[in-house]
Amino acid sequence: MAASKPATPLDLIKTLELSGEEDLDEQIKNWIIWDRNEASINQVVEVVKEQDWQALRLRLCHQIHFEPSGLLGIMRAGFDSVNDLIIIQTAQGLSKFLIDAYPSLQKRETQGVVIGYDGRYNSKRFAQLVATVFLNENFRVYLFQRVVPTPFVPFTVIRKKCLAGIVVTGSRFPKEVNGICVYWTNGALVIPPIDRNINNAIQENLEPRPTSWDLSVLDQNPILEDPYREIYPGYYDTLKKSISPAHLETNECSQLRFVYTAMHGVGYPFVKEAFYQARLKPVIAVLQQRDPDPEFPTLVHPDPEEGRVALEMSIKKAEEEHCTIILATDPDATSLAVAELDPKGRWKIFNGNEIGALLGWWTLECYKTRTQKPDLANCVMISNIVSSRILAAMAREEGFIFVETLRGFKWMGNKAFELLTLGKNVLFAFEESLGYMIFSNLMDRDGVSAACHIATMACHLRTTRNITLIEKLREIYDRYGYHASVCSYLISDDPSTVEKVFEHLRSFDGAPGTYPKSVLGGEFQVMNVRDMTTGVDTTYADNRARLPVNINHEMITFTFTSGFSITLRGVPDENKLKYFAEICGLPEEKDWGELSDKLYRMVDAVIDEFLQPKIYGLRTNMSNE
Template sequence: MGDSGDLNSNLHFRATGDPHLDKAIYQWMSWDKNPKTYGQMEALLREGSVEELRRRLCSRMSFGTAGLRAAMGAGFALINDLTIIQSTQGLYKHCVASFPDLRSRGLVVGYDTRGQEASGCSSERLARLTAAVMLGKGIPVYLFSTYVPTPFVPYAVKKLRAATGVMITASHNPKEDNGYKVYWETGAQITPPHDKEILRCIEESGEPWGDSWRVGLADSSPLRRDPTEEICSRYMEELKSVCFHSELNSRTRLKFVHSSFHGVGHNFVQQAFRVFGFLPPIPVPEQKDPDPLFPTVSCPNPEEGEPVLELSLRLAEREGARIVLATDPDADRLAVAEQFSDCQWKVFTGNELAALLGWWMLFNWKELHTSQADTERVCMLATTVSSKILKALARVEGFQFEETLPGFKWIGKKIDELTKAGKEVLFAFEESIGFMCGSMVPDKDGISAAAVLAEMAAYLDNQNLTLNQQLANIFEIYGLHISTTSYVICHDPPTVERIFSRLRNFEGENKYPMSCGEYSVAHVRDVTTGYDSSQPDKKCVLPVTKNSQMLTFTFQNGIVATLRTSGTEPKIKYYTEFCALPGKSDASSLKVELWKVTEALVEEFLEPDKNNLIRRSM
């Protein structure tokens, strides 16, 4: 496809009778220069698909927990050449207002391997258009020359002292999707007010500027720099900071299988293993190379567990490998499975892996530090819907624990605050298999987590322990933590609004539920409205997020349950956890109690609207 074609010289369309929609149609057909998305819109106009036109054109993407994400295709509500150009123009305007030295600092742009033939979109093309907008305004751009893991962008932002960074990726979303993730100068994902300001600037900058469609500008501009070799080299060198037993790694008897889920992770995990002294993991051949169609998995999300790990587990059995590692397509998340008998596998949850990795990072840190003052300087973080296991570790070990809103952008923001206060962040996680080991990258990172996990497994194996056995040891010392995470799918926003409105007026106006099934509610926290009954002033400590729904119920028996809407998918997620004190390890009775509360939660709080919900398990 060329830089730009004159598709719009004979622009005619039949008015729909809706002035707002007609204006949006005219703007789209005037501005879009991608023949494939232009053709999609022409077809919808010929067919008179008014509702589909309205869905695609009369709303815009907003920043969720992981940036802008949507299906690829024509329309202001979707990911395509035009909306990426508009987003970058908005980002440029906000950066100009925020950074007086923007022209000397520039920005970083990376991309994964997603793409869609029908819309003529690929992550690489969208990254080059992102670069073109900035280069056209005289802003230096560090554009990677090949696909990279998502964590390489925030890492590069920090190391190159760039003002901001953009990663074109939809991570583990379905193959139809793509996304636009923005990082600030700290290397953390943007949080309010930056997201709101960028969206405001996007609205003001709808029409593409002169050079914005010049996708080839990145090849000719002297302001374009390629950071690929430097960043990969520096990342792998710094990775040694979280490697503690390289000599042991080099002689371990353990074998590992790795799947990159048709994404970007293969080469980088191989390199990370070599840095740690391991033999490279055995790749799953069918999933080793990038493929935007993700042909061997129904969903490119390793968090879905054993069904999507099938090829990895069978290969491990044939190769005699006890540990399976899987990175998601943009390699910022990590799934792990361990064989415990013939053809029997334990697939760890994100919360269980966090218990292991948190313990491991602290264990090695304590080997080098002995004073209590040092311990009090150390921090670990988790999102509020994640397990409280790190809080239990902190209570016993004396380090600082911090909780944030869901999404690693909030963890990144908190890390910046803690670092400026002289704290050392050892580990952070979110329950959806996102881990940050050490302080290299203020974001989740599946590459470093894979190497760190492998080293922990090798160390434990040398002690004749499995990962699962060590997990049991952790729970014995710090208290058993049993959690469940599930979701319902809802494609009807009014239904979602009705569910949460009902919960806020359950026992009357502005009165939340006082019980669920046979279980009494001790406290309610509503991050959407800022209410928290456990606080003296009834106000949330966590930031208020009016544009998303999240309610947390703490029961008298100690179970904590949270309902929230997803920032990237049409889901209502629900999380429940039983946090037992050390020594109370009757797992079977705790699981029964947790199951009862979870079922009551679904039946009473969600299922009055069950006709519009599809229930799923995670």
């Protein structure tokens, strides 16, 4: 008896009782016809059989969008999520956009694209699907055949002069999440209008071509290669050159040891090699978190910004090994957390601004050490509008250029590239969310090089002056002024609340365009307002913002005469209103306790008087993010 043929997608559709709603039924049919992953087809079919039309409408009638720099979502069936079909749609749109941007076939075949991936569920398969789409469009593809840190991809873009770089990673998000980051030809994450144009190209190329599913194109393809053997030594050669010979010698002599956790991510072998190249003592790994594990079994959130919760096992390991410094990278090794044991036996977990201050001082020190005739007037350091102003204070004292950008390394990386093309020497960039750029042929945050430089700095300080990172941070504040910050958020149950609060802030006196003028009964006056949603910036005579404006993102910064500033940012998808507050003291202001008290007083006052949580139903969260 002959075996029955497997049902075609159309046959399967005929067996189902659909909703009777035209738009939803069209999307159900599209999913079943377009998807070729049996597991995700079955997910949709089962929900159809259960007739849960509300769930299907949420999953199938909302298309996930390519946001600035990439796309991110839960891995499951649905056009609103991340899965094989969505990855193919994204790759088809991106390849079409690149063909339009670079119509030369020779350029595509020679420069091509680079693709990397992390250790999460489906990351390798997603990377292979992306590679398949690009190979079918005659792009040369540099596909890493093993997990690598995300920074290896932008490094490869510049070294191989690729047209773009793609990383499959969920970074620091929980295990259910994955996504894609896209780097442009300059090695920096894409920014507007490129991201919008990519999204438009994706929406115009939603139907997957049959060849996009056929991974056999990866077999012995002449325009497919693994760049690992070239990039691995190239990266470490660049890293080693960023450390002066004198500091390499100090590292070799130092007995300082470091506990390190990769948070179940890709970082361990790469940080281990960085320490070897820098002549540091080998890192002491937290074994339970050393190797890639997509389950993240010891961490609910594999995010170094979670503070002591994320570093709990590292602290235990450090105490067992009698180590005084802990280093931690997130799962794709882009971010770095640092903790140090203080003289009273308490662990000081540095926030991102404090690490930025330390690395800012250190990169300047390294530049002076390895340069015979330092030209500080041509040197640049960069941070963004929600990060500490400590680099600005250093720039005033030392004579280098400080540049501020919008929030996110996509802006800082592109600004760094722009400045490099103008002949500037970009020494360092950082943002408060534990991201640091140490050398200027990698236009993104890099936890591997940051870990190596923090360790080298610690060895230098301990060997030459017998001081700790904590003590060095105090010296930095003593010289450039005390800078203290607090970053947290308020929560609402109503998705429309955040927008209402910002509308209130822009008509504070009852008339449009009027903002709050003071807090605490006029004790502290607002000096400037910068509204990156409407384009108002009272810093300038014409009241017009110089940074790019985005009408879809709520963000306002208030700067007070007291040296206090606070940036308010809406995150409507999470029903959050985040705030980033800082007080900047002058070098002659030595009562740091008083400044810290003023910081918290003013944060409380802004929340109470500007945001009015009781009126708008906002709940506070006083723990740092």
